[in-house]
Structures are given as C-alpha cells and as structure tokens.
Amino acid sequence: MYGAYVELGYDWLHHLGKTKQFITFVRGEMLDLNSSVTTVQKQDDQLDKTLKTNPCHRGFQLFPDTNVVIKADVRLQHTGAQNPALVINPPPNALPYRQNDQFLNIGVGYSF
Numbered sequence: 001m002y003g004a005y006v007e008l009g010y011d012w013l014h015h016l017g018k019t020k021q022f023i024t025f026v027r028g029e030m031l032d033l034n035s036s037v038t039t040v041q042k043q044d045d046q047l048d049k050t051l052k053t054n055p056c057h058r059g060f061q062l063f064p065d066t067n068v069v070i071k072a073d074v075r076l077q078h079t080g081a082q083n084p085a086l087v088i089n090p091p092p093n094a095l096p097y098r099q100n101d102q103f104l105n106i107g108v109g110y111s112f
Contacts, residue, residue, distance in 0.1 A: 001031075001032065001033055001034070001035055001036070002031075002032055002035050003029065003030060003031035003032065004029070004030050005027070005028075005029050006027065006028045006029075007025055007026070007027040007028075008025060008026055008027075009023045009024065009025035009026075009061075010023065010024055010025075011023045012024065019065075019066060020062075020063055020064055020065075021061070021062070021063040022060065022061075022062050022063075023060065023061045023062075023063075024058075024059070024060045025058070025059055025060070025061070025073075026057065026058050027057035027058070027059075027073075028056075028057070029057065056075065056076035056077070057073060057074070057075045057076075058073060058074055059071065059072050059073025059074060059105075060072060060073075067110055067111045067112065068108070068109070068110055068111075069107075069108070069109045069110075069111075070107075070108050071105075071106070071107045071108075071109065072104070072105065072106045072107075073104075073105050074102065074103070074104055074105075075102070075103040075105070076100070076101075076102055077100070077101045077102075077103070078099060078100050079098075079099050079100075079101070080099060081097075081099065082097040082099075
C-alpha cells in the first residue's frame with residue numbers, strides 16, 4: 001500500500017499585516033490499496049483499487065483568532081464503474097450506482 005498527498009494554500013490576509021488569516025486551499029490525494037498485488041491478480045480489475053481525488057478537494061480556513069478555526073471544504077470524487085462481482089441479488093428498488101459524489105465538510109476547531 002502506498003499513497004501521496006499534496007495541498008497548496010494561500011493566506012489572503014497575510015499582506016495586510018493582520019493576525020487573522022483567511023486561507024484557501026486545493027488538495028490532491030492518491031492511494032493504492034493493493035500495490036503489492038501482482039499484475040496477474042489485477043487483470044480482472046477486482047483487485048486494481050487506486051483511489052484518486054484529482055485536485056478536486058477545495059476549501060477555506062478562517063482563523064478569526066489565533067486559537068479558533070472555521071473550516072469548510074468540498075470534495076468531488078469519481079469512483080468509476082460499479083463492480084458487478086460485488087452485486088449479489090440486488091433489490092428491485094435499488095438506486096442507480098453513483099460514480100460521482102460530492103461531499104461538503106464544515107467544522108470549527110479550538111486549540112488550547
């Protein structure tokens with residue numbers, strides 16, 4: 001298993017000499033859960049699981065005080081086609097498989 005994570009951010013209030021910070025960021029992640037699995041085993045695509053968020057994780061952080069943060073980010077995720085080998089006896093009212101998902105995360109933090 002291996003992975004990589006990159007995040008780029010910019011503080012828009014830095015040049016104003018303020019103690020407050022407003023940081024926007026973009027993040028990219030990649031994770032291979034079966035990197036040690038041989039190529040022969042990956043041929044059926046069931047064991048070829050590489051997860052990528054393609055730099056589609058974006059958000060902001062607002063620091064109104066040095067110990068308080070308000071954070072929000074949106075993650076756009078594409079999972080690929082559904083694996084038919086994992087679908088066993090689906091119910092007739094099953095929702096269609098979603099390949100594209102959007103997640104909104106909002107949080108408040110305090111450092112003491």
